[in-house]
Amino acid sequence: MASVVKPIILVTGALGSGKTSGLGALIAHFGYSSPRVLINDVGQVNDEIRFESSAGTYAAETIGGGCACCERSDEFLGRLLALLDDTSSAFDVIIFEASGVADPAAVVRLISEHPKLSHHIEASNHVHYVDATSTEGLLACDVALAETCVIAKSDLVSPGEIDELSAEMRSWNPHMKLLVQDVVDEHVRVLPAPPAAPDPVPAGSSSAPIALAEASRSERADVHVADFSLPTGLSWLALATWATALLARHGDRVLRLKASVPSGQQRVVLNGVRHTLFPPRSLENTEPRSTRGTLTVISTTQDVGLLLDSLQVFVDPAIEATHPVLVPAE
């Protein structure tokens, strides 16, 4: 098995929301040239599906007759292992289109808890499709769980309706990437949605204690978003350890957790979904060294005060000096 880490993009959305028809455009939008595509459906599907993008024509493997997050999980994991072991063809990304009823958190948990796949596959993006023409069943938690949302069939509704839908989805997940998908001359396109408010710029001196930057609650859905500002001396490893404890106990109500922590020349990004915290990734730090970190917690309950107290007591580096540290075992 190769010792490289391959990204997997999880694609979710209700039946008929435009997932499969938009796959080619999505791959082109992200700039991948050699994708391997797996499509899951609860019903029986053709063994192979072909689709096109501006970069070429691709074949997709299928898993039919059950959901990959539960009853067909063994086949799903087996297919991923086979893809990694297949040295006959190079690929730069795995696209997994889940069935319309799949639980995305269960899918990422299957990968992150697998003894081998967790080392070789990284859930780099979760793209959720929303049908612009059918938003009645739209669930805030589905949007909150995603890294990227695509408003499909946008050419079938008015620009005003797109703006309204975008605003509502952003109230559930303010820092997601939002795209719109339309069809022009029979070609599916994926474009960035009109811009929203910029990500929060943490205020205060770089070493000031952890603070609440902003808290909001969606008017229509019971989704709470809390943005925290983190001091520069904070350890991403301590924050990640705290996050695993938080998600282990409260992953049923914490939909998503995302942090960017300055660490020397790098910024370390933490990403959590439900009970799962993904392996922290370090990126080049393009911000000034004094820029504070950020933590966003999206949950279904109002825990902002407790989250802040807990962060200040357990994670803030300022408290460490006043408390004993762990001693070596005898």
Next chain:
Amino acid sequence: MCRGCDVDTGPGWGQAWAESTRNEQAGHTHLRNALLQRLLSSYSYSISQIDITDSFRLSGPTGKTAIAHGARSVWPVFEEMSGRQIDVLDPRVIERASGR
């Protein structure tokens, strides 16, 4: 290092940990361990790191001990020992850890 596939998993989950300097790793480990100590002590448990490995010995108030291999294993090991889950949002736990 995962012996099955030669990937450096490390105490900090691979890539971000591997790209840290030794000094940074030492600082992170120190702060992470301080967090574990504060959290466990508010449940009247103690925790100690076993030598230079990323394994920990948890000791309960009755003298019961258990080993957790990796910091993320501390939570399930604690749960098995105590029959309850660690809760970083429990106001009583926060209050005890803060020394208020």
